[in-house]
Amino acid sequence: MxxxxxxxxxxxxxxxxxxxxxxxxxxxxxxxxxxxxxxxxxxxxxxxxxxxxxxxxxxxxxxxxxxxxxxxxxxxxxxxxxxxxxxxxxxxxxxxxxxxxxxxxxxxxxxxxxxxDGQCMALGEWWRGLAEHTPSRAMLGMVVSTGVGGGLVLDGTPYLGPTGNAGHIGHIAVDPGGEPCPCGAAGCVEVVASGPNMVRWARANGWEGDDAKALAADARLGHPVALCAFQRAADALATAILTAAALFDLDHVVIGGGVAAAGAVLFDPLRRAVTGSAGLGFLRRVRVDPTSLGRDAGLLGAAALVLPQDSPC
Amino acid sequence: MxxxxxxxxxxxxxxxxxxxxxxxxxxxxxxxxxxxxxxxxxxxxxxxxxxxxxxxxxxxxxxxxxxxxxxxxxxxxxxxxxxxxxxxxxxxxxxxxxxxxxxxxxxxxxxxxxxxDGQCMALGEWWRGLAEHTPSRAMLGMVVSTGVGGGLVLDGTPYLGPTGNAGHIGHIAVDPGGEPCPCGAAGCVEVVASGPNMVRWARANGWEGDDAKALAADARLGHPVALCAFQRAADALATAILTAAALFDLDHVVIGGGVAAAGAVLFDPLRRAVTGSAGLGFLRRVRVDPTSLGRDAGLLGAAALVLPQDSPC
Missing domain, CATH: 3.30.420.40 (ATPase, nucleotide binding domain)
Known part of the structure; x- marks a missing residue:
């Protein structure tokens, strides 16, 4: 054809x-x-x-x-x-x-x-993004946006799980018994670190903007509530990343999605929290990077699911 | 030979x-x-x-x-x-x-x-234990004993990770910012659910026994502090199991080790906590069982690491 x-x-x-x-x-x-x-x-x-x-x-x-x-x-x-x-x-x-x-x-x-979507983002990033130049044997891709999702590429192969749901990092508990999540559990990463939930928390604490983009802009200007909203998200994401690193022996985490597009106001506290909370030695090698592909990572990874076996993927 | x-x-x-x-x-x-x-x-x-x-x-x-x-x-x-x-x-x-x-x-x-040791326990269990009769595509084996360890068998293959450290479920945080762990992090599963830490907590709360075996015996007799020590351990293990289930899309968890040998005083509250805290639908299929092999699971799994490729493993 x-x-x-x-x-x-x-x-x-x-x-x-x-x-x-x-x-x-x-x-x-x-x-x-x-x-x-x-x-x-x-x-x-x-x-x-x-x-x-x-x-x-x-x-x-x-x-x-x-x-x-x-x-x-x-x-x-x-x-x-x-x-x-x-x-x-x-x-x-x-x-x-x-x-x-x-x-x-x-x-x-x-x-x-x-x-x-997180699995596709991870696969796209592994195929055409940062991992192309800095090979990873255990990579977690995350999407931090309206929700928080993720996916794994292990030894070059997407790990999807028996029902296709592996990598659901947005719904692991970082605050067990904490605030209820629409998924039915409580204290999930997503309840703290998704864009809408960051905005909701900031507004409940006196911030007056409308969305995660405005929250990031205010954090860059030093607004204390906005900074705190990003710190809370960074702490939750760091706990989740270290958890995944302990379970998968990760070497690389790549994060995309609208919240991740905030840049240093997210990644600076996130990297500090990951480094500061890592215990066992093998956890300290984990690199945490923003996506190099933007929203295209998810589309490229979705394509990789059906591209011929002789493709680079 | x-x-x-x-x-x-x-x-x-x-x-x-x-x-x-x-x-x-x-x-x-x-x-x-x-x-x-x-x-x-x-x-x-x-x-x-x-x-x-x-x-x-x-x-x-x-x-x-x-x-x-x-x-x-x-x-x-x-x-x-x-x-x-x-x-x-x-x-x-x-x-x-x-x-x-x-x-x-x-x-x-x-x-x-x-x-x-947790990886070997998982591999032994997959090869010669419960998984032999109830096949699992994503199995977590756990050792709850002096420490808390774990290992994964994914699609019939042990997943060890790039540095061999995958499955470190004892050192994921179930109480971020909580009690310090000897690993250098804080709030780890092991700080709550290992045998010595269960005993330490029970003694600090008025129980007067010496070891996890005595604690299990007293829990069976209805001693309220001993029961509470097992409930706390069960809650921590349930959070960890649901976390691993969300990340690996697990279908089966098999638990061995001295604390797991306590039987129903651990497994009854543990299964209730796993069922009660599961949110997303795919998490609700996870079966949680005690090992069928006792301490031999670890030895069988260690052997499986070097047994010839034409073996059942």
């Missing part, structure tokens, strides 16, 4: 990224190129299905449906990779939504694979 | 298990048989090296050194599988002790492999 984008022989797949507030899709080639990319805010559509149809339609309209050999999907978790369904905690409209079937209907006869 | 134990053609390896207070060794055959087994208390020897020499010597004296094709070692962590050294938190006399070299000198020219 020839590629529709002019690069003869290059295989092309559809990548889909279902976030808590935005849906993105792209055509991705086997060398990591992304000739077409589209993104829509979920809030602009009557239903998640309509948003999905729009964003995938925009990509297939440009690439030509025939040129697409398969689809990889990253979705906010939890996912059920056996059933091919998703129940994103932050999209109340979808519970056990048969996402693989929905995308398969758009691409009859072609393989469609599903993983968590 | 023929086996010295009468079973012609059966391969035999040496298994060594370095615990916090006891050293054990055994001859293990490829079918999981254990014709020779020896154990010594560390306290009876002037140095850990002397205890090691004694326990290994007892096994090789019976099996004949020539009949042993290699050695697998499980040691209290942390271990450095690259250097072949160990620094067990609970054996102050050993820091960066070159354990692989020490055992290699006893068995010149034969392979010697090292893993954590």
């Amino acid at each position: 020839s590629s529709p984008n002019g690069a003869g022989g290059t295989r092309t797949v559809l990548a889909v990224d279902i976030g808590g507030t935005k849906f993105a899709a792209a055509a991705v080639t086997a060398d990591g190129g992304m000739p077409v990319r589209a993104e829509v805010p979920l809030s602009a559509f009557a239903s998640p299905d309509a948003a999905l149809a729009e964003v995938v339609g925009r990509v297939t309209a440009q690439v030509g449906e025939d040129g697409i050999e398969g689809a990889g999907i990253g979705s906010a978790g939890p996912v059920d990779s056996v059933k091919g369904s998703v129940s994103p905690v932050n999209i109340p409209g979808w519970r056990d939504f048969p996402l693989v079937d929905a995308v398969s209907r758009m691409l009859p006869g072609r393989p469609v694979r599903l993983a968590g | 023929s086996s010295p134990n009468g079973a012609g053609g059966t391969r035999t390896v040496l298994a060594v298990d370095i615990g916090g207070t006891k050293f054990a060794a055994a001859a293990v055959t490829a079918d999981g048989g254990m014709p020779v087994r020896a154990e010594v208390p560390l306290s009876a020897f002037a140095s850990p090296d002397a205890a090691l020499a004694e326990v290994v010597g007892r096994v090789t004296a019976q099996v004949g050194e020539d009949g042993i094709e290699g050695a697998g070692i499980g040691s209290a962590g942390p271990v450095d599988s690259v250097k072949g050294s160990v620094s067990p938190v609970n054996i102050p006399g050993w820091r960066d002790f070159p354990l692989v070299d020490a055992v290699s000198r006893m068995l010149p020219g034969r392979p010697v492999r090292l893993a954590g």
